[in-house]
Amino acid sequence: MRLYIAEKPSMGLELAKCLPGPLQRRDGYITTGGGVVTWGFGHVLRQAEPGEYDAKYEKWRREDLPIIPEDWKLLVVESSAKQFGVMCRLIGEATEIVHAGDPDREGQLLIDEVLDYVKNQKPVRRILLNALDETSIRKAIADLRDNQNFFHLKQSALARARADWLIGMNLSRAYTLAAQQAGHRTTLPIGRVKTPTLALTVRREREIVNFKPADYFTIKADFLHKNGPFTAYWQAGEDQPGLDSEGRLADQAVADKLLADLAAASNPAKVTVCETSQKKDPQRLPVSLSVLQVMAGRRFGCDPQTVLDIAQKLYERKLTTYPRSDCEFLPETQHGDAAAILGNLITSGHSELAAWAAAADSKIKSRAWNDKKITAHHAIIPTTVKCNLASLNEMERNIYCLIAQAYIAQFYPVHAYKQTKVEVVHGDELFTASGRIITDMGWKALYTSDSQDKEEDAAGSSLPAMKKGDAADFVQAAAEKKATKPPVRFTAATLLAAMKEIHKYVKNPEMKKQLKDVAGIGTEATRATIIKELVDRGFLTEEKKKKYLMPADAAYLLVDLLPDEMTYPDSTAVWEDILHRMAAGEEDLAEFLRQQADFTARLCAKAVELVIPLNGEHPCPQCGRGILNLKNGKNGRFWGCSRYPECKASYDDQDGRPRPPDHPCPRCRQGALKLREGRNGKFWGCSRYPACKAAYNDQQGKPALPAQPAQKAATASDRAINQPE
Known part of the structure; x- marks a missing residue:
């Protein structure tokens, strides 16, 4: 039995329709005369959380960082457990498997990780579905590849996922804990791509605020x-x-x-x-997803996530090819479809498209037709399926027309x-x-x-x-x-363009040249999601009229806390370049992850050394680096330092405020004098010992303070004898 495993049910159904024999729907799969088709729901496996490696990691503690898994663990997504069981059973029954994930890095990993999880030893072929129309699917079925040829693409996806885990899980904890110890009640989500993206908006806003016209x-x-x-x-x-x-x-x-x-x-x-x-x-090249998102943002004010969602719908309706493409070129074999596609556009019912298509010459072959530029997918173009534009809503028509316009341009002479x-x-x-x-x-x-x-x-x-x-x-x-005019604030579309052309924003001038040909930070599929997440989590707000993105206070805090390695895109852009080379078999997964682990450990250590502006009404008088917070203890309410256990300062509550110490330290003016037992009896020492080594003799239950501030608090011999044991 040949088993096809698609990424999602809609793709599985279209694939099944193009296989021979009767089609019968079952619970979680479809049988045909040409094999069985099943599917996932995106990722049916997820990476384990730190607490699922060890229960002690459920609580965020600085001393546990960095958390570096020795053996990476995957767990079944709870909502996909039933479908995962269907997939496992069918894999067990199959004699041959066809990997039908999306034709990109993430799609490759999505099915491969299931096959690796069940320790599959059966032969696996790969089908590349760049479009879901019948003609394209039948061509793809006739051109199955050996899945082993895509091993390096999977390695690249694994490297990306694990690097994101290392940085996200560790640095988010390290810098959130550091901020909270200074009284900032916030969680700082840090990411390999989203943090330098957020930093672009913060730096741009500061340029605008500090701008002086000349x-x-x-x-x-x-x-x-x-x-x-x-x-x-x-x-x-x-x-x-x-x-x-x-x-x-x-x-x-x-x-x-x-x-x-x-x-x-x-x-x-x-x-x-x-x-x-x-x-x-x-001729202007056909569109990739990023190009489409930027064009739609500029012409129609459409945000990148909406463009991706619409492009996905058009793809699933078989009207356009695979949307998450970073390629702007087309396979030479598809040039033969030009007459049919142009013919459909002539009768599309859209006056401009019809006129443009009618004047096009299908014999012209632009620079877009280049097999050497094609990897797993090609540019986004209309399929041979005729589009009834009247059945689309306004924004769907706009996106379809942008895709079709760029395709028609390939059949006009050069300018x-x-x-x-x-x-x-x-x-x-x-x-x-x-x-x-x-x-x-x-x-x-x-x-x-x-x-x-x-x-x-x-x-x-x-x-x-x-x-x-x-x-x-x-x-x-x-x-x-x-x-002179200040720089313009980013919109979602221009921020996405900046992520793609990241070499313009790197700090190191030599690296700027080196990274000019790198495909930016993030991927075609993730850039819009990253921007949307920053907005949804309140780190960016969108101005209503022109949709400018404005950083919130939490964005400034996050960017100011982190070292340049995370806020400038230099390192991230280099990592993206490594991931691209890994997909070509030129980089090693283990070595890349070792470098990521070292980088993570180094930045976790930097978080410990941070001196952060305090945010709170009651700075800790003992350490000077924390904020006193009201807490409930077994003997009632008290005020304790946010840097506990590093600082164990505590004060009684007095009408909702920390009660000042009876005997503040006159030397450091931050600590409080506490009565202690020394080898030679009782003495008063500063609560900030050893940072402050003030010591005073006991005088009837009070510290014997000097008459003049310039006097020594105690003799050297007293201090040597009376320090805490």
Whole structure:
């Protein structure tokens, strides 16, 4: 018996429909003439919590950290226990198994971990379902792979899951405990990806708050060439006075003098450079999930999680291909489907899609068709299933149209234009101008309403014909006063784009270059979820009108407590690069986890050394690093330090406030003098011993304090004798 194991019931049903023979539904599986199909509900196994490794870890204690499992433990998800039993029974009955998890890192692990858990020894094949339409599924069934070929992909997923566990479970505890000891009543969830993502918003907000606008001037001049007028912009020389650190002209006096000198120059201006070159922009690639999320956010104000949810629905309705894709390329064999897909779009009932598809040429083969760029999945495109757009709601139509628009663009010519660059010298000052003359709109005809493309194409097609050495009359010049602007706050869409282009935000300049080609932090499937979690847990709030993300007080606390290794994306981006190389078989799982364990231990140690601003009405007078909290003891209510057991300070309750000590220590002014028994009798010593070694003789039940503050509290010999034993 051949057993297909799908990731979820909807995928299992579509797969079963494409197998031969009669289809019969059972409890948790489907039988067909071509085999049996069963499924999970996402992950049916979960990683054990620390307390499930050892009961002592149920209580959060600093001395237990770091928690590093020797043997990683998986447990059956309680809600999936029945289905897991069905899967185990069918695996036992099967002669061959087909792994039908999603075609990505997580999908590979999801089924593999079940097979490993039951110690399966039977042969396993792999089916890659990039779309759920009948044509795509039948092609995939005919092209089964050996599951062993995806071993390294599983290793990469295991590495990601275990690294997240190590950092999340340990650092969340370490830094939450440190914060709570300083009186902050909060839980700080720390993650390998979500923490540097949150830190991006905190740093951006601080840049905005601390921003001070600076004035600067741009100087433009109008010239008259024999073939027509044009405008050019002044370029500062190397030793130009009046420039700020960014090379902008910031001195108005210098700008005024420059304008006067230009007006006084008697010789005509001279064209010193005039270069025209043919330029071509290749077709915009089809969309990956991140690209789709950013586009939908910019055009429709749609948050990334909603885009993912809609893309998943379109996939399950067989209208588009697998949504959690980080790829923007297509397999060359699918080019043959172009005519059918374009034909469906012509009759889709959407006027723009229909017009664009009708003008497309299915014979054109853009750079998107490249087998070398394909891994487990390809770009998101429409399937050969005809879409009835009337059956979709507004946002579903919008997302489908974005996917279809990018696909149609592959069958338009490249965008071609002539780019002209001109340099003009007048009065010893250099001016530049550029112009663009479009010779073929090509694929950009589909994006004429796109603001970014409008800006690019507005680079000016108004330059008159000229050549090097031509003269031009100076007409006038003007200095336009401008002010620098603060950076813009992140929205969910732009924060997701920042996660994908994380090299722009790394701290180390050398690493910035190294990580330019890394696919960011997080995955296509998790980035939206991470942003949503930060919002749901109150670390980010979303401004209603423009949907800007604003960090909450807890976000500042978390980011300020942590060292740069966790708040800057450098380390996380490097780890993501390692995970990608591990998927290609170039990195070792055990070595990666050893490095993660060392990193976790080092940051747990740093948490112990933190000095955190106190948050509370009653700072502990004994240690100075904790807050007194009201507690219930066996003898009634009392006030104890939040840093217990490191600090054992305690005070009686007096009308809802800690009662001041009868004998505060005059030396450190933080501790209280306590009556102790020494080798030579009773004496009074500071409660902060050994940090404070003040000691005083006992005088009728009170400390014998010196008459003057400058006097010694006790002789050296007294102190040596009378210290606590």
